[in-house]
Amino acid sequence: MSNNYDVLIIGSGPGGYVTAIRSAQLGLKTAIIEREHLGGICLNWGCIPTKALLRSAEIMDHANHAKSYGLTLEGKMTADVKDVVARSRGVSARLNGGVGFLMKKNKIDVIWGEAKLSKPGEVVVGASTKPAVQPQNPVPKGVKGEGTYTAKHIIVATGARPRALPGIEPDGKLIWTYFEAMKPDFMPKSLVVMGSGAIGIEFASFYRSMGVDVTVVEVMSQVMPVEDAEISAIARKALEKRGLKILTEAKVAKVEKGANSITAHVETKDGKVQQITADRLISAVGVVGNIENLGLEALGVKTDRGCIVIDGYGKTNVPGLYAIGDVAGPPMLAHKAEHEGVICIEKIAGLPGVHPMDKGKIPGCTYCNPQVASVGLTEAKAKEQGRDIRVGRFSFGANGKAIALGEDNGLIKTIFDKKTGELIGAHMVGAEVTELIQGFVVAMNLETTEEDLMHTIFPHPTLSEMMKESVLDAYGRALNA
Ligand SMILES: Cc1cc2nc3c(=O)[nH]c(=O)nc-3n(C[C@H](O)[C@H](O)[C@H](O)COP(=O)(O)OP(=O)(O)OC[C@H]3O[C@@H](n4cnc5c(N)ncnc54)[C@H](O)[C@@H]3O)c2cc1C
Numbered sequence: 001m002s003n004n005y006d007v008l009i010i011g012s013g014p015g016g017y018v019t020a021i022r023s024a025q026l027g028l029k030t031a032i033i034e035r036e037h038l039g040g041i042c043l044n045w046g047c048i049p050t051k052a053l054l055r056s057a058e059i060m061d062h063a064n065h066a067k068s069y070g071l072t073l074e075g076k077m078t079a080d081v082k083d084v085v086a087r088s089r090g091v092s093a094r095l096n097g098g099v100g101f102l103m104k105k106n107k108i109d110v111i112w113g114e115a116k117l118s119k120p121g122e123v124v125v126g127a128s129t130k131p132a133v134q135p136q137n138p139v140p141k142g143v144k145g146e147g148t149y150t151a152k153h154i155i156v157a158t159g160a161r162p163r164a165l166p167g168i169e170p171d172g173k174l175i176w177t178y179f180e181a182m183k184p185d186f187m188p189k190s191l192v193v194m195g196s197g198a199i200g201i202e203f204a205s206f207y208r209s210m211g212v213d214v215t216v217v218e219v220m221s222q223v224m225p226v227e228d229a230e231i232s233a234i235a236r237k238a239l240e241k242r243g244l245k246i247l248t249e250a251k252v253a254k255v256e257k258g259a260n261s262i263t264a265h266v267e268t269k270d271g272k273v274q275q276i277t278a279d280r281l282i283s284a285v286g287v288v289g290n291i292e293n294l295g296l297e298a299l300g301v302k303t304d305r306g307c308i309v310i311d312g313y314g315k316t317n318v319p320g321l322y323a324i325g326d327v328a329g330p331p332m333l334a335h336k337a338e339h340e341g342v343i344c345i346e347k348i349a350g351l352p353g354v355h356p357m358d359k360g361k362i363p364g365c366t367y368c369n370p371q372v373a374s375v376g377l378t379e380a381k382a383k384e385q386g387r388d389i390r391v392g393r394f395s396f397g398a399n400g401k402a403i404a405l406g407e408d409n410g411l412i413k414t415i416f417d418k419k420t421g422e423l424i425g426a427h428m429v430g431a432e433v434t435e436l437i438q439g440f441v442v443a444m445n446l447e448t449t450e451e452d453l454m455h456t457i458f459p460h461p462t463l464s465e466m467m468k469e470s471v472l473d474a475y476g477r478a479l480n481a
Contacts, residue, residue, distance in 0.1 A: 003144075005031045007348065008123055008151035010115040010294070013040020014047075014334040015325025016157035017099050019341030024106040026349040031109035031149065035128040038099040038110070040159050041326075042334040044092050049182055050202050052088035054367050057209035061369055068406060079210050081187045089183065110143040117156075117295035121320055123149045153320055153348050156294065156308060157341065160287035160326035168194070168255050168283060174262050175255065176282045178203070188212055188279035192264045194252045196223040198366040200284030201239075205368035208244050215245040215276055217252050217266055224366055228378040228427040234411055235429045238370045247274075255281060289327040304329075312356025314344030322348070336362050363441050365434040370410055373437035376425035376444055379415055388418040390450075392474025394466045396430045398481050401461040407431035412470040414440070421449035423471075432463055439467055450475060 006028040009016045016032055017039065023030040037044040056079065063077040103110050113125040125146050162177040164170060170177045181203045189212065193204045196218035208214045216223065222232040223239070223246060236246055249269040256263040263277045289307040299318050302309040307330075308323035310316055316323055322344050325337030339357065346354045363375040382389050396402040396410035410430015417424050426440035443453060453471040458464050472478045 003147060003149045005029045005109075005149065005151040007031075007153045007155065007345065008033065008149055009155045009157055010123065011040060011157035011159055011290075011325070011327075012038045012099065012103075012110075013157060013159045013325060013337060014042045015159070015337030015341045016040065016155070017102065018338040019155060019157065019324060019345050020108045021102060021106050022342050023345045023349075024108050026345065026351070028345075028349060030106075031111055031144070031151075032103065033111040033113065033115040033123065033125055033149075035112070035114040036130040037096060038103070039092075039096045040157075042337075043095045043099065045179060045182055047334050048095055049088040049092045050178075050199075050206070051367055052091040053084065053182070053206050054202060054369075056084045056087065057206045058369065060209045065406065079187065081184060081210075084210075085183045085185075111145065111147075111149065112143045113146050114293075116293060117154065117299055117321070118148070120299065120318065121150055121152065121154065123151070123154060125149060153322065155314070155341070155344060156296075156316075156321070156323040156327055157325045157337070158290040158294065158327045159337075160289050160332055162283065163286040163288045164283065165194075165252075165285055168252060168281075170283050171257075174257050174260075174280060176280055178282075178284070181282045190278035191215070192217060192252070192262065192276055192278045192281045193284060194264075194281060195284035195286065196220075196225070196246070196248075197284065197286065198224065198364070200282065201366055201368045203282055203284065204244055205239065205242075208239075208242055209369065213243075213245075213278070215247065215278065217250050217264070218246070218248045219251045221249050223248065224372060226364065227366075227372055227374055228413060228425075229380060230413060231372060231374070231411065231427045231429045234409075235368070235370060235372050238409055238429075239368065242369065250274075252281075287326065287332055289329070291327060312343075313347040313354070314340055315347075331359070331362055331364065333362065333364065361441065361444050363437050365437065367434055370407075370430050371433045372429050373433040374425070374427045375437060375441050376423070377415060378425060378427065379413075382415055382424060387424065389424070390416045390418050390474045392416070392470040392472065392478075394469040394473055394478060394481060396463075396466065398469075399461075399463060399466050401463050401465070402431065404461065405431060405463075412436075412466045414467075414470045414474055416450055416471075416474050421451060423448055423450070423453065426467075426470075430463075436464055436467060439464060 007023045007030045009032045012034040020032045066073045118124045193200045193216045252264045253267045254265040262281045266274045302317045310328045314322040314324045324340040326332040366372040392414040397408045413427045415425035458468045
């Protein structure tokens with residue numbers, strides 16, 4: 001078997017494996033190199049297993065409110081942490097196996113091991129420094145292994161790992177990252193979650209649903225700091241109503257470790273220090289790109305703040321070398337990684353009309369209870385840019401389907417450019433908004449105006465009707481408010 005390819009991809013996360021499939025579809029001889037787990041962080045430790053955990057949490061939350069639906073649950077609903085985790089790991093394992101199947105189906109060679117760029121167009125694959133993490137799916141049989149491989153085009157898709165704050169480094173025992181938080185072997189009684197981005201808030205929400213006493217500490221003035229302030233405030237109130245404790249403009253300055261607990265020294269804005277003792281601390285202060293030990297320095301590849309610098313098509317400053325996904329910078333999201341990869345490979349293949357990545361139209365979703373979803377500019381960002389805007393709002397409390405579901409807390413907010421009528425931002429909090437947001441993503445991608453949206457018929461009764469009402473409200477025409 002030849003070790004020479006048209007395209008070599010390092011890393012099989014959603015960025016890498018999707019790019020490999022598109023590459024094979026375009027007739028390019030393709031191989032993917034992976035050291036740890038097919039499907040990357042997303043399938044094994046990120047998007048998918050968290051959603052499986054959060055599904056257990058959602059069922060728990062519904063059961064706790066069974067009475068309000070006229071239903072009686074005999075006894076108390078309890079969670080068996082082993083079974084909850086086993087289900088989540090099983091979901092990951094199934095999808096991880098699915099990526100192996102897709103590689104085979106598309107005749108993509110899988111090379112198992114740790115890749116390093118040795119010179120332009122060449123990669124040396126050595127033994128992996130990481131253990132295979134899915135015991136159900138050991139290293140696939142019949143794959144290639146250690147050796148030297150060459151390709152006209154090499155795409156780095158090595159992803160990211162948890163960021164550690166100096167002095168508060170995760171130890172896997174008392175201070176967890178998402179790895180430990182994803183598969184606890186016991187249910188802690190209390191937790192401090194440091195950081196309230198999507199990862200921190202999703203774990204905070206999950207553990208709270210499981211009855212854990214959770215305190216979230218966030219250095220910024222709002223939870224989920226990238227979200228619209230109004231949406232974030234509604235989410236915060238709802239999370240607090242569920243019993244989450246939230247401290248904003250507060251920072252974990254120091255963590256003292258006990259035998260089986262931690263004490264976090266939390267500094268608040270007024271300079272006061274509060275000590276919070278809990279069973280465990282989850283460090284969720286972001287991720288950093290996997291750029292080390294790849295041979296990037298020797299090739300002179302430009303990096304910036306832990307990520308590889310690329311243009312809108314994934315090209316680095318070194319000819320024939322590309323980067324996509326988390327390693328190529330924020331937003332660090334699976335769908336961004338996939339899309340960036342598809343753009344990159346289609347450009348390599350010389351397809352006409354390939355558009356560069358437009359980061360302004362990447363949706364973001366947080367699957368806490370209540371869910372949060374957004375695309376485009378927040379109200380504050382639009383104002384900062386000096387845009388003249390119109391803002392529409394519609395509350396879940398005025399929507400028939402939301403009331404029927406027993407989910408009447410939430411808001412859909414739309415932001416339009418006053419001059420052109422273009423939809424420039426949409427922000428949501430409430431049930432199922434992570435599914436609803438895509439309607440506005442399509443609208444924004446088609447450069448839709450308020451008029452197009454007003455002329456669109458939304459089915460009744462649905463939560464999606466609130467999207468139209470929010471648009472109507474921006475123009476003083478809401479019907480049900
Ligand atoms: C807890 C959590 C929840 C998340 N939830 C969501 C969500 O709901 N939605 C969303 O969009 N995003 C979510 N994310 C982010 C998402 O997981 C990442 O954005 C996505 O996985 C990035 O894909 P990638 O292909 O760039 O890299 P990764 O998925 O990180 O894959 C990179 C792969 O490269 C391999 N690799 C690295 N170095 C080498 C090497 N030298 N040789 C060989 N192989 C190598 C790694 O083993 C890995 O498999 C979540 C992340 C976490 C941690």
